[in-house]
Amino acid sequence: MSKPVLLLISGSLRKGSYNRMLLAEAARAFGEAEMVEADLALPLYDGDLEEAEGVPEKVQDLAAQIKSADAIVIGAPEYNKGITGVLKNALDWVSRVPGGAFRDKPTVVISASAGRTGGETAQFMTLSCLTQLQARLVPGTAVLIAGAPDAFDADGRLKDEMSRKLLAERMARLRSELA
Numbered sequence: 541m542s543k544p545v546l547l548l549i550s551g552s553l554r555k556g557s558y559n560r561m562l563l564a565e566a567a568r569a570f571g572e573a574e575m576v577e578a579d580l581a582l583p584l585y586d587g588d589l590e591e592a593e594g595v596p597e598k599v600q601d602l603a604a605q606i607k608s609a610d611a612i613v614i615g616a617p618e619y620n621k622g623i624t625g626v627l628k629n630a631l632d633w634v635s636r637v638p639g640g641a642f643r644d645k646p647t648v649v650i651s652a653s654a655g656r657t658g659g660e661t662a663q664f665m666t667l668s669c670l671t672q673l674q675a676r677l678v679p680g681t682a683v684l685i686a687g688a689p690d691a692f693d694a695d696g697r698l699k700d701e702m703s704r705k706l707l708a709e710r711m712a713r714l715r716s717e718l719a
């Protein structure tokens with residue numbers, strides 16, 4: 541297989557996002573690939589907007605990125621024990637694009653959060669949405685980075701060896717699932 545395309549989707553728009561840092565670690569662990577970063581700065585889903593103007597171009601671009609990716613990693617932050625509006629909005633929009641972009645797409649969800657549970661609830665909710673979208677959820681031990689502000693060093697590398705190991709195992713499994 542030629543270089544696989546790995547799509548990284550951050551559920552946080554922040555430049556300094558810990559989920560972005562975690563996605564960067566995931567990308568390094570995945571190994572050689574063409575990395576593509578999704579942009580979830582989309583308008584809010586609005587059925588009236590969709591009816592009047594159709595699916596926005598940025599959403600169509602995102603759906604095309606998902607469709608042409610060989611594998612996807614989603615960094616799902618936790619807001620108020622749930623999925624972020626940014627990520628849910630993107631999933632909702634993408635679900636409106638005909639053709640089921642996520643269908644059968646090898647996908648892993650990982651999370652970093654400031655709290656003590658590492659974003660477990662948000663990750664669970666994201667997996668639930670992705671089931672509806674018929675993504676191929678690659679199994680493995682959950683990667684949940686708790687206390688995110690202290691979990692990365694100045695270079696954005698994960699400090700905890702067990703977390704690095706879990707992430708590496710997860711990415712190796714994702715890679716092994718590629719057609």
Ligand SMILES: Cc1cc2nc3c(=O)[nH]c(=O)nc-3n(C[C@H](O)[C@H](O)[C@H](O)COP(=O)(O)O)c2cc1C
Nearest residue numbers: 552554557558559560617618619620621653654655
């Ligand atoms: C509106 C809001 C709600 C939050 N709720 C939670 C929460 O329920 N659990 C948690 O662990 N952290 C929560 N946090 C803290 C986030 O984990 C923290 O801001 C984290 O850095 C967000 O991810 P990011 O760094 O990728 O942007 C919340 C933050 C915000 C802004």
